[in-house]
Amino acid sequence: MRMKRTLMAGLAALALAAGAAHAQTTLRIGLAEDPDALDPTFARTFVGRIVFAGLCDKLFDIDKDLKIVPQLATGYEWSDGGKVLTIKLRPNVLFHDGEKMDAEAVRFSLDRHLNSPRSGRRAEISVIKTIEVVDPLTVKLTLSTAFAPLIAQFTDRAGMMVSPKAATAAGDQFAQKPVCAGPFKFVERVAQDRIVLEKFPQYWNAANVHFDRVIYRPISDSSVRLANLKAGALDMIERMLATDVPASKKDAKLVVVPVKELGYQGITFNLGNGEKAKAPIGADPRVREAFELAIDRNVINQVVYNGEYTPTVQAVPPSSPYHNKNLKVPGRDVAKAKALLAAAGQKNPVVNLTVPNSPDLRQVAEILQSMTKEAGFDLRINVMEFASSLNAAERGDFEAYILAWSGRPDPDGNLYVFITKNGPQNYGKYFNADVDKMMDEQRAVADMTQRQALLGKIMETTHKDLPILYLWHRTNFMAHTTKLTGFQPVPDAMIRLQGMKLAAN
Amino acid sequence: MLAFLARRLAQVLPTLAVVSVIVFSLQLLLPGDPALVLAGEDRDPKVLAEIRERYGLDQPVHVQYARWVWGVLHGDLGESMRVGVPVGELVMSKLPVTLQLGSMAFVIACAIGIPAGVLSAVKKDSVWDYLANALSLWGLSTPNFWLGIMLILLVSVQLGWLPPSGYVSPFEDWRQSLATTIMPAFVLGNSIAAVLMRHTRAAMLQALNQDYVRTARAKGLTEAVVVNKHALRNALVPVVTLGALELGALFSGAVLTEQVFTIPGFGKLVVDAVFNRDYLVVQGVVLVTATAYVMLNLLADVAYFLINPRLRQE
Numbered sequence: 001m002r003m004k005r006t007l008m009a010g011l012a013a014l015a016l017a018a019g020a021a022h023a024q025t026t027l028r029i030g031l032a033e034d035p036d037a038l039d040p041t042f043a044r045t046f047v048g049r050i051v052f053a054g055l056c057d058k059l060f061d062i063d064k065d066l067k068i069v070p071q072l073a074t075g076y077e078w079s080d081g082g083k084v085l086t087i088k089l090r091p092n093v094l095f096h097d098g099e100k101m102d103a104e105a106v107r108f109s110l111d112r113h114l115n116s117p118r119s120g121r122r123a124e125i126s127v128i129k130t131i132e133v134v135d136p137l138t139v140k141l142t143l144s145t146a147f148a149p150l151i152a153q154f155t156d157r158a159g160m161m162v163s164p165k166a167a168t169a170a171g172d173q174f175a176q177k178p179v180c181a182g183p184f185k186f187v188e189r190v191a192q193d194r195i196v197l198e199k200f201p202q203y204w205n206a207a208n209v210h211f212d213r214v215i216y217r218p219i220s221d222s223s224v225r226l227a228n229l230k231a232g233a234l235d236m237i238e239r240m241l242a243t244d245v246p247a248s249k250k251d252a253k254l255v256v257v258p259v260k261e262l263g264y265q266g267i268t269f270n271l272g273n274g275e276k277a278k279a280p281i282g283a284d285p286r287v288r289e290a291f292e293l294a295i296d297r298n299v300i301n302q303v304v305y306n307g308e309y310t311p312t313v314q315a316v317p318p319s320s321p322y323h324n325k326n327l328k329v330p331g332r333d334v335a336k337a338k339a340l341l342a343a344a345g346q347k348n349p350v351v352n353l354t355v356p357n358s359p360d361l362r363q364v365a366e367i368l369q370s371m372t373k374e375a376g377f378d379l380r381i382n383v384m385e386f387a388s389s390l391n392a393a394e395r396g397d398f399e400a401y402i403l404a405w406s407g408r409p410d411p412d413g414n415l416y417v418f419i420t421k422n423g424p425q426n427y428g429k430y431f432n433a434d435v436d437k438m439m440d441e442q443r444a445v446a447d448m449t450q451r452q453a454l455l456g457k458i459m460e461t462t463h464k465d466l467p468i469l470y471l472w473h474r475t476n477f478m479a480h481t482t483k484l485t486g487f488q489p490v491p492d493a494m495i496r497l498q499g500m501k502l503a504a505n
Numbered sequence: 506m507l508a509f510l511a512r513r514l515a516q517v518l519p520t521l522a523v524v525s526v527i528v529f530s531l532q533l534l535l536p537g538d539p540a541l542v543l544a545g546e547d548r549d550p551k552v553l554a555e556i557r558e559r560y561g562l563d564q565p566v567h568v569q570y571a572r573w574v575w576g577v578l579h580g581d582l583g584e585s586m587r588v589g590v591p592v593g594e595l596v597m598s599k600l601p602v603t604l605q606l607g608s609m610a611f612v613i614a615c616a617i618g619i620p621a622g623v624l625s626a627v628k629k630d631s632v633w634d635y636l637a638n639a640l641s642l643w644g645l646s647t648p649n650f651w652l653g654i655m656l657i658l659l660v661s662v663q664l665g666w667l668p669p670s671g672y673v674s675p676f677e678d679w680r681q682s683l684a685t686t687i688m689p690a691f692v693l694g695n696s697i698a699a700v701l702m703r704h705t706r707a708a709m710l711q712a713l714n715q716d717y718v719r720t721a722r723a724k725g726l727t728e729a730v731v732v733n734k735h736a737l738r739n740a741l742v743p744v745v746t747l748g749a750l751e752l753g754a755l756f757s758g759a760v761l762t763e764q765v766f767t768i769p770g771f772g773k774l775v776v777d778a779v780f781n782r783d784y785l786v787v788q789g790v791v792l793v794t795a796t797a798y799v800m801l802n803l804l805a806d807v808a809y810f811l812i813n814p815r816l817r818q819e
Contacts, residue, residue, distance in 0.1 A: 034777060036545070036587045044545025118556055123549040175589050191588055191595060192777055193672060193769035219670060219767045220777075223654060231661040231669045387537025387782060390548075394541070406546055417547075424550050 026213040027484070027502055029495060030225045030237035034192050034218035037175035040160035041113050044120045046406050046493075047218075049157065050238060053494040054197050054214050056180030057204075058159035059087060059106070060151060062409045064490050066262075066320050068151055072101060072161060072181060082146030082446050089137040093204045095163035096185035103133040108164040110141075121158045123424075125150065146444035148451065152410030156492075183209045183497055192218060208498045210486075226479070229254065235484050235502060236495065240477035242305045242360075248479055258308065259476040259489040263407025263414065264315055267353070267469040272429035273396030280349035281399055282428070287349055288466040290340040294375035295368055296332040297471055304363045309472040314459045315405075315414040317473040319491045321448065322411040324456040327463055337375035350378045354393070354401040356386040361402055364471075393427040401427065404474070409492065411455050412443060419462055430467030509810055517803055524795045525577070529570050531791065532784035538562075539782035543586050560586055560785075573788065582792070583785035585778075592789035595774060600793075602672060603763070603770035606686055606693065607755045613694035614701055615748065619741075621698070622705025626713060627732055637702060644699030649758055653692045653765035660688060670767040689766040693758050697751050704747050708740035715739075756794070 035048035040056055043049070059073040075088045093101040110131050113121035127147040132140040143150070153159065166179035178186050183205065184197035195216040199209055217234065219225040222241045226248065228234045240248065240256070248256050270282045280287045297311035311329045316322050341347055351372070355365045362383060369379040384392065393401050407414055417423040420439050421431045435458055442454040462468070476493040486500040532539075540556040541548065557563040561572055576583055582592035618641075625637035661669035668685055675682040712718065713736050721735045722728075760772030767773070771790065778786035 034588075036543075037589050044543070044547065046546070118552060118559055120545065120547060120549075120552060123547060123552070172589070190598075190769060191585075191590060192773050193767075217671065217767070221654075221765060224657060224670060224765060224767065227654070227657045227662050228669045231657070231665060233661070233669050233671070385536055387542045390541050391536075391538050424548060 025211050025502060026215060027211045027236070027497070027500070028215045028217060028234045030228055030234040031216050031218045032222070032225070032239040033220060035195070035216075038178045038186070038189065038195070039175035040109075040157040040162060040178075040180070041116050041119050041121055042175065043157055047238075049492075050495050051195055051197075051216050052157065052160060052180075052182075054184045054216075054497045055178060055182045055186060056157075056160040056162070057093075057182045058156065059154040059161070060159055061496075062152075062155045062490060062492060064488060066409055066491060068155060068409075072159075073154075076151060078446050082148065082444055083143050085141045085143065085150060086134070087139045087141070089139065090204060091137055093181055094202045095161075095166070095181050096179045096200055097163050097166050098202075099163045099165050100136075101161055101163075101181045102136045103139045104136070105161055105164050106139045107131045107133050108167070109161040110158075112162070112167065113158055124153045124156075124158045146446075148443060148446050149410040149412040152408065152413070155409055184214055187213075205498060210499075210501045211497065214497060229479060229481065232481070236478065236480035236487070238476065238478050238493070238495065240479050242308045242475070242477065245306060245308060245477055253482055255480050255482055255484075257478045257480070257487060257489050259478060259493045260310060260317060260319055260491055261407055261474045261476055261493060262317055262319070262409060262491045263405040264312060264317070264473050265309075265402070265404040265471050266315075267471065268393070268398075268401045268403050268418075268428050269467060269469070270396060270399050270401075270428045271467055272431065273427060276352075276396055276399050277429070279351070279399040280344070280346045281351045284344045284346065285464070285466060286340045286344040287346055288469065290337040290344070290375060291351070291372060291377065292466065292469055293330060293333045293337040293340070294372040294377060296371060297329055299332075299371075300364055300367050301472055303367060304360055305472075305475075308475045308477075310475070311472045312470050313463050314470055315418070315462075315468070316411045316455070316459065317407065317491065320409075320411060322452055322455045324459045326456070327459060332371070334375050341376050348376045348378055350380060352380050352382055352399045354389050354398045355381055355383050356389050356402065357383050358386075365402065396427070396429070398427070403427075407492075412439075415439065415455075415458065416443075419458075419467060426467075428467055430465065432461060432465055435461055435465075506810070510807065513803055513806055517799055520799055521796060524799065525574060525792060526570070528788050528791045528795065529573060532787055533566065535779070535782060535784070535787075537782055539586065539784050542782040556586075573785075577792065582789040585783050585786050587778075587781050587783045587786075592786050595786060596771075596789055596793050599769060599771045599774045601674075602768060603756065603759050603772060605675065605682075606690055606759060606763070606768060606770060607752070609686055609690035610693035610697065610755055610758075611748070611752065613690055614697035614751070617694070618698035618701025619705050619744065622702040622744075623709055623732065623737060625702070626706045626709030627728075629710065637706070641699040641702045644695050644702075647695065649692055649696065649761045650765050652695060653689065653762060656688050656692060657765070672768045672770075685766075686768070689762045689768055692765075693755060693762045696758065697755060700751060700754075701744065701748060705740065705744050708743050709736060712736040712740040753798075 031047050031050060033047045035051050036045045037043055038051060040052060057072050059071060060068050061071040063069050072090055072093060073087045074090050077086045089103060095101055110128065113119055113125060114128060127143045127145060127150065128141050129144045130142045134140050161181055163179040167174050170177060183200060183203045185200045187196040187198050189195045197214045199212050203209060219228060225237045226240060226244055229237045245256055248254050269288060270277045281291065301307055301309045301311055310318065313327050313329055314324055353365055355361050365381045369381060372379050392398055405414060416439055417425040419426060419430055420436050438454050438458050442451050445451045480487060483503040484500060488496060488499065540553050540562055543556055544553050561569050584591050585595060621637045625634040628634050657669045660667050667688055672685050673681040718731060718736055721731045759770060760776055763770045763772040764776055775787060775790045
């Protein structure tokens, strides 16, 4: 008994010691992965963008309705038929090292994005031909061709500005000590353990920042991440499993925030990439249509994702003003699917489906298998580790491939690279000259209504051709404790720290 | 002595060369192109080509190997492709964490396993024996990751006694350090405690049947003295050898335990690096571990040589 008491006392002392270290205005966020390099020019991961939301402000931002709002810039103007973009900058903005965030710094940062070898940003803004400093608060960009989605690119890493002085001094090592103009400045990073930021008092919007510190902790196991939140070791987590949602919603100490993503999950078909394109599903659009009619997206969504995803037939999510409302998810129609297969002379076509190895996608594939079987399909599931499946897709070694895209605020980012002839991610080598022409046209149009019409038509065409069978827009589940208030979900699933508050312990 | 050392060292060098080839080949066996993983979601072909060029992935395999070995011989393990930090720096910062966790786990394993083994041998066929056997069976058959998650849910989430994850260095705050490592160390030590218990029990049973124990009892010594002074001391010899062997198991077990408790140690470093195809980190970690094993073997041989005179005459 005495031993038990000693043990209890010891554990209690440890718990007290543990509690004391956290008693300050520190926001602790659990991430699903450890981010890659913390340098906006080279960073490539989704999770890295979450940290950048606290560290690096962008020229523009998006709000919950995907509208472009000013951040480091105060406004912009198109001229010369959409070939010249003039950006006005916010005055009196400082970088974390005290340097001025002015037109010269913007020129430096954009130049760095464009000309650094291995830059992850170059492709996003390669249309910029010259960058001109008009005055300390005005930058003029001349483009090689009119490109309306450019502003949207500046709402992500391409729009993040870095201190020229710090970036020049650090060279290759800038990611070890990034210096930006965001609400928090970099303190330290212990790989795989934590990234610590502290409040930047001279931030232009400092009145809206209510923490002294932010600690990002990568915890890859989603159950452990959730357990940390429940135990009070974290204040907020990202990417919860859909299956954990019902129980967490019932927990009075937690708030679950669903954020509908900007991207989609779909099945890419091989229509023209090598020998595998000759399979019935790639060769005949009727077989693809039959495949679509044989499946029921709603049922799969209910079974695998608790009905939390949004079934779709297009690349652009409902949150976007470019979402085509006329495109409806078709109901399941096995008889019609059978008729289409008969017309195509393929009563029992074999379809090899490549599935990246994750429990939910395996389950999705199995349901697809049994649903399409009723229409006559012989769906064979080929589960593959993700990196290998991408390699196979590049080589054209696939017939059908379940692939997701995290999405971009501008619809161009969800379409161009996937469905145009030379798009780097057009793995199935789909080609429709009309689609290519319209895709180029919409890039040059600044008027929203005109773009909506063009993009609407593009998505109607691709729904007929079915190079990609769009399945659903996923939902990112964030969760935080009830002590945390003011979190504003935006479809890009970033954690914007401005305006968030943490009640005292 | 010098000749012996020279001979053994001469054997170590080719072993290390073979190890380096195996370690390097391992990354070639990993499916998936590292450049493709590193390029992230956008996968721009131009960027892919630049990444391949930067890390020499566009070179023939033998050139890649030669470059890497040349670097290693000059003390340069390369840099992490994902975070851009030198691999040597990463390894050196993670090693102490795993050493701390491993040592604590080992102490816990000995503290549970050896007394339980002695108890069950001394009280053979009693309730204590059955209980200890049942516990050891449980310890052997409970996976680390499952026990880890269950403990987090019970001790951290339900009872709120200990932090569920993370790590603090003992030099920074020893109490916090203990709080963050005690649970993972227990999980890690648990299965080894079971192995130690089984072996201690067997060795003790054998020792208790020896003539000298009967003699000790005949002399009228108390049972405590017979068990502790005569039987246990002799029974511990094979247990100590086994314990040393189990240290290896401890480090492989750390891979899973560190994942569950998010301890930024050696195990987590290598698992994350494998998933991110950060192959220079994988190579660096495996090479350092393998070299450590080879060197420990060498030291053990030297120790045998010093302890056992018969070896010296050969």
